[in-house]
Amino acid sequence: MPTYTPPLRDMQFVMHEVLKIADEYKAMPRHADVDVDTINAILEEGGKFASEVTFPLNIGGDEEGCRLNQETHEVTTPKGFKEAYHKYVEGGWPALSCDPEYGGQGLPIVVNQAFYEMLNSANQAWTMYPGLTHGAYEALHAHGTPEQKKTYLPKLTSGEWTGTMCLTEPHCGTDLGMLRTKAEPQADGTYKITGNKIFISAGEHDFVANIVHLVLARLPDAPQGSKGISLFIVPKFNVNKDGSLGSRNGVYCGGLEHKMGIHGNATAQIVLDGAVGTLVGEPNKGLQAMFVMMNAARIGVGMQSLGLTEVAFQNALAYAKDRIQMRSLSGVKAKDKPADPIIVHPDVRKMLLTAKAYAEGGRALSMFCSLLIDRELHHPDEKVRKESEELVALLTPIVKAFLTDNGHIATNACMQVFGGHGFIKEWGMEQFVRDNRINMIYEGTNTVQSLDLLGRKVLGNNGATLKKFGKMVAQLVEEEGVNEKMAEFINPVAYLGEQMTKFTTEIGFKGFQNPDEVGAAAVDYLRVAGHLVFGYFWARMAQVALREIAAGNTDPFYQAKLQTARFYFAKLFPETATLMRTARAGSKVLMDTDLALA
Amino acid sequence: MPTYTPPLRDMQFVMHEVLKIADEYKAMPRHADVDVDTINAILEEGGKFASEVTFPLNIGGDEEGCRLNQETHEVTTPKGFKEAYHKYVEGGWPALSCDPEYGGQGLPIVVNQAFYEMLNSANQAWTMYPGLTHGAYEALHAHGTPEQKKTYLPKLTSGEWTGTMCLTEPHCGTDLGMLRTKAEPQADGTYKITGNKIFISAGEHDFVANIVHLVLARLPDAPQGSKGISLFIVPKFNVNKDGSLGSRNGVYCGGLEHKMGIHGNATAQIVLDGAVGTLVGEPNKGLQAMFVMMNAARIGVGMQSLGLTEVAFQNALAYAKDRIQMRSLSGVKAKDKPADPIIVHPDVRKMLLTAKAYAEGGRALSMFCSLLIDRELHHPDEKVRKESEELVALLTPIVKAFLTDNGHIATNACMQVFGGHGFIKEWGMEQFVRDNRINMIYEGTNTVQSLDLLGRKVLGNNGATLKKFGKMVAQLVEEEGVNEKMAEFINPVAYLGEQMTKFTTEIGFKGFQNPDEVGAAAVDYLRVAGHLVFGYFWARMAQVALREIAAGNTDPFYQAKLQTARFYFAKLFPETATLMRTARAGSKVLMDTDLALA
Known part of the structure; x- marks a missing residue:
């Protein structure tokens, strides 16, 4: 049976050491009182709820499924699901980031999303019940009449409905x-x-x-x-x-x-x-109203895959340390055992590190997006609100598609670590793969996300928003350009940033003449953009780790972070070389295929 | 519900136009009488068996599964499975390529494997019952005592046991x-x-x-x-x-x-x-005896994924032509309909062509391997037998790992074409993904295959066998090097061939100092080798197509083949750029990660 430990330390690292969210919140009247200890305490409790209440129901829920009574049209959910929901309501969890006007606790989106990451690690199927409620809450909060809000929002906030x-x-x-x-x-x-x-x-x-x-x-x-x-x-x-x-x-x-x-x-x-x-x-303005919840839902879907990536990683790591099979290629490691634990094998480590790098990169990016939403909603400066809105709009399709595709890669890699046992239901690994698979499809397929990114968010405003992200990259390069220790993390990002600029102009020009060029390049483009963003956050995480180490901090967490960052840049980031090439190969080889696809 | 049409035309193309197997068999006394018409007639009948008898049982078999009676220890297979097996036995199918001495029909391995591709498209779970029997037959045929052979082989050949x-x-x-x-x-x-x-x-x-x-x-x-x-x-x-x-x-x-x-x-x-x-x-020589059936089984596993890739492609293609949703980016295509069929979208075509290119490339490679086994078993020239044996040993891990990984990519891409419907069981697409997933694991995980390829088959004899494959590439380059029309297909293969040579020497040198370097590079290396081999066969297929077109043949099959070849070289083959880079990134970033994997 799988296990799950909430990744509180890494969440705290991203929130407090990389993004310094408490400082950010000081500038926002709504959140000025939110301090580090409060956030940590809430997430610790939230982690307990996820790991102790909903995680134990995950495999049973998969086995049992939901049943419909054809006569009454009522649905029975799997054993324990309903009771877990009532505990969730009793704990006040639905209200976490809801508006105090309707009974909410008014906490930042970052806190709620971090909690959702853990809920998704624990049990994606269960988490979708409160998750969808949250979407409905947001659409009504933005577009409902005062009466509708009064009638429905308190009930959705409390979780009563x-x-x-x-x-x-x-x-x-x-x-x-x-x-x-x-x-x-x-x-x-x-x-x-x-x-x-x-x-x-x-x-x-x-x-x-x-x-x-x-x-x-x-x-x-x-x-x-x-x-x-x-x-x-x-x-x-x-x-x-x-x-x-x-x-x-x-x-x-x-x-x-x-x-x-x-x-x-x-x-x-x-x-x-x-x-x-x-x-x-x-x-006739229903689609616009629905988009409010669709954008939140798209980030939410990315969080689903982030959660699955994390829990799959934890279990594969434990198995790789425990399972003994064959000897290390470079000589016996566990002399007292008939074979070495499989973690000695380079490719097993590669599979594990792939999941870890995608989980930690995804956590940094998605927390940053949540912070942008907090800024968009509550920052006193209109300019900051507007810029945050634009940036989160740019990053949303990346969070949705890149994190879910990475979740596919990672959950499959972690399942593979288990060998034949990965295919067997009782180990829980194949369920992570199956549950993750829908995330690449719903709330707009990942192809739709890529067209949203390249067609609308990038080319739609001539790259203006992309340039804003480019400025963040440029600022980091400026800060650390002369730091030799940062070169291995900064150089690839700086190089890819330059490439992206050329590449975007190129596709914009080709797409102007033939829109199918945009459609042909979009999926590859999104993945390149995803690596640019991940690369940026990995560089920032490495920056914090290097500073702590330089300051004499001996917590092994920071060395671990550097090891994972090095792995990411050496083994995952270079995918961009192929993606740029295939995107540039254009649309003709796809569209001139009527006979091949007859 | 999914459908399946045996890909007889493409099989005939590979067998008769690319590999010219009937000419090959003229040199082998056992198969000298096997002619093109006989082969085609058998495969046509075999295709009927697969599509009409076992394919209709595929979804039901998945839903029902097998049941064990805990008291009698007897297993009940899904409805229809047993009856289908009896039809299989009545049709004489188990005996197809078995030894006439034990009641077999003595036909070439190529014919049997082509039949198995279709069985696997139709129903992998069912096909494993006769498939495993075949493995047992081969181990006993090679290593059994005369009495064991007399007792068991006729029963396994007839399918009675x-x-x-x-x-x-x-x-x-x-x-x-x-x-x-x-x-x-x-x-x-x-x-x-x-x-x-x-x-x-x-x-x-x-x-x-x-x-x-x-x-x-x-x-x-x-x-x-x-x-x-x-x-x-x-x-x-x-x-x-x-x-x-x-x-x-x-x-x-x-x-x-x-x-x-x-x-x-x-x-x-x-x-x-x-x-x-x-x-x-x-x-104490049991492992060697078992290896006889394990090598055959490894090629068989590759054929399982080939079969799933083909059937997934066929269904995704039909859906993409039928499903209307959104308009083409380059202007309305189906004016009489409220939306265009989704096949107008470049990325949908890319997903379809990915599956098609992997199916057809895999078919060419695996049929070539089967032909090598026929040569190994029945060619009168000992040198040819030996060389064929060595070459098939080199290619076996590639067939197993590359075809099954490609099957993973292809079945997932085809499922994605269906959007939300791909996740729903009744469409059958998600079953292809789930069934394929085991192929990457059993008969030696794909990591084990990559170590077999790089460590044993390539570096183990200092690249001698690889050079033999290199000669085949060189011969093709020599034949077509001055043909301008072939340049787009030949150049990438020739270039990659050169790169592979350097790359192999480099890894051999590094691995000599640190064996973990081999383990760190092996998986990437196998995929590069897979593309080299696929590239070679795609070039040969393009060669045949260009010759036919030049000779005035107007069968659209040949233009279709060229379109798919162009797609393959433009969109799939360039993956090698990243793979060479990540393989060269070495083992240190994987092995110096004890804190990250603590």
């Missing part, structure tokens, strides 16, 4: 412009909503009394395509004026999907059979 | 030197065998009356380690002198593993409780 996002239909996922669900206005100001939704995560369950579905649908007079989509609240039970539950609404679970992974989460087919809904935001 | 390989024990897989199963000599010349084996594929089932286990065990006076292992036949039912079944032997299934994939195959824990066995080959 949960939420969903109902976007996908059988014939449309990426292309929401094609959606068919209808919303007919009623005399009382509500809407009668009819249609079929699929792939609705946490769409039905037995945790709580009510589920708040946020549903995209089309008004009768709506323009065609994505400009004719509106957002509605459709609760499972209608809510009376006094906030008590009324009649059962015409929204129910018609079926559950049988999936590769995340079995513990109910992926529901949701039938809307003249359900009563209320409009959120303006008519 | 099946076989297994019992190697792994709970504490040892790769490191068989540690195995503990005991074999005590009895007065009647038999052995009493006691121990526990795990991960025994096709280890127990309801297909046939008897199962012939080939078991590795240790004699009482055996030397320690791998030099003290002997091979035994341990039948499920003892066999009487007249060939009829006798008493139930003390070998039974103690449990079935719950696995990520290949659910339809019974992965058995086999308990040997004083079972009666007979020695195969010489005492």
Whole structure:
């Protein structure tokens, strides 16, 4: 059976030593009182919740899955899931970073996201129930009417009710412009909503009394395509004026999907059979309103893979130290044993270090993004808010796609460390691979993320936001350019930064003549950008480690950090050499293939 | 539900137009009568068997899995599996390439392997039952006593009985030197065998009356380690002198593993409780005897992934043409539809072409290996036999590791083409990913294959065998060096060939000083070697296609082949740039990481 230890030390390193978040929060009135000890104490408790309450339910949840009663349309979640959720609610966890106006604790996003990393390590399927609720909370918080907010936000904040996002239909996922669900206005100001939704995560369950579905649908007079989509609240039970539950609404679970992974989460087919809904935001502006939660959800998906990468690494490391098999190529290491532990083998170490480097790089990047969101929401300086918003928009597709692709590489590598035992369910490793696999697909496939990055976020403003990130790189190069000890970490980043600038101009020019050039380069481009960003954060982490060591700090944590940084730059970062080459190979070899793909 | 069409045209292209196998067979007395029409007719029938009999059982087999009756120790296979096996036996398929002396049809290995590619596309879990039998057949054919051969080979050839390989024990897989199963000599010349084996594929089932286990065990006076292992036949039912079944032997299934994939195959824990066995080959030479079947099995595992790559490609291609979603970046393509089929998107094409290029490259390489085995077994010239043996030994780890890693990349890419639907079981795509995953692990993990390639097959004889493959490359370069149309296919291969030579010398030198350098480079090295070999075969396939086109052949197959070749060299082959760099980054960044991996 797998084990999990919350990576508190590394989280503290990123938060307090690299990003120095407490200093940042001093500038934000909302968070001015948040200090290092409070953050650490909360995450320590959060880690206990994840490792002691939801982690032990992970394998059982996968085995048992969710069951639908076809007559009542009610879903039974795996054993223990409901009780864990009630503990979660009792602990006040849903409210962590919610608005105090609606009962929230008003803590920074960084804290909540760090907590979510641990929840995802422990049990991604379970974590999706509160995770989706958080998305619904954010969309309503941004776009709900005062009455809607008053009715729903306190319940979502306390965790008394949960939420969903109902976007996908059988014939449309990426292309929401094609959606068919209808919303007919009623005399009382509500809407009668009819249609079929699929792939609705946490769409039905037995945790709580009510589920708040946020549903995209089309008004009768709506323009065609994505400009004719509106957002509605459709609760499972209608809510009376006094906030008590009324009649059962015409929204129910018609079926559950049988999936590769995340079995513990109910992926529901949701039938809307003249359900009563209320409009959120303006008519036909539903996609924009939904984007609020989609962006948060995309970073959330990256955190899911970060969590799985971390837990897979921990277990593979323990196995590699324990399992004895063959002798080291460079001579016997464990003389008292019939064979050496497999960690003596270079390639086993490579698999382990790949997961470790991706976990720690991903943690730094995603915490930085969360800090940017905190700045965007609460920094007093409008310019800082705006710049943070732009930068997080640039980094969001990278967090989503790069961290989930890395999670795929890392969980598979960690499974491979186990040899044949990795393929066996009881060890838990293959579940991490299966659960991670959806992260590369949902909330916009990783191809869609790459087009969002290159087409919209980079070329869409002629590289202006990318240049802002470039400035951060340039600043680091300036700070450390003469530090010989930093050269091995700074030089590759500086070099790639220059390459990226040329490369971006080149693709922009080619894409102007033929947009398929952008589509052909986008996936490779995102991975190069991912390494540029990871390289930057690895260099910053190395910088802190070197300073501590120079100051006489003998905590082995810092030497370990340097070892992992060296591994990253030597063995993972050079992937960019191929990616630049294949991106430059252009679109013709892809598009002139009608006979090959006949 | 997925579909499958046997790729007969491409098989014929490789067999008859690239490798010209019928000409080769004219030189071999055993196969002198084998002509093109016979081969094609057999494979057409074989394709029907795969697509019509075993393919329809694939998803059901995955859902149902195998069940063990704990009291009788009997295993029930999924619905239809047993009946399909009986049709397989009635069709004479088990005997295809077996020795006529024992009832076989004596056809070339190429034919049998091409048939197996299709069986694996159709249903890998089912195919492992006859596949393991074939391995047992080969080990007994090479090392059995005349009496053992007379007793067992006709039954394995007809398929009346099946076989297994019992190697792994709970504490040892790769490191068989540690195995503990005991074999005590009895007065009647038999052995009493006691121990526990795990991960025994096709280890127990309801297909046939008897199962012939080939078991590795240790004699009482055996030397320690791998030099003290002997091979035994341990039948499920003892066999009487007249060939009829006798008493139930003390070998039974103690449990079935719950696995990520290949659910339809019974992965058995086999308990040997004083079972009666007979020695195969010489005492303490069991590993050598087993290697006969392990080499064949390694190529067989590569064929499993080849089969999955092909079937995943076919289904992703069909989906990409059918599924409409978004518009082409370069303008509307399907004006009559609300969106364009997703095949218009460059990255969707890239995912499809990746699978196609890996399937067709893998088919050429593995058929060439099978031809080498035919030469090794039946060529009248001893020198040809020896050279073929050496070359197939070099290529075996490449077929095993490169094709299975490519299968991982390809099945995941094809699943990704389906978006959210790829994660849903009913589409069948995620099963291809799960089934393929074991291929990277069993029969020696891909790390073990890479050490076999670099340490033993390449450096072990100072690159002598590699140079033989280099000569094949050089010959092609000489033939086509002045052909401008071939330059795009020949130049990258020639360049990489030169690089490989330097690179090999370099690693050999470093490895001489520090063997961990070999371990650190091996996995990257194998992938570079894989691309060198694939590049060579893609160039040869392009050569044939260009000649046909020049001769006025208007079959679009040849243009399609060139399109895929161009894609391969532009988008997949350049991976070698990174691999050479990371391999050269050496072992220090892996080995000096005790603190990072504390």
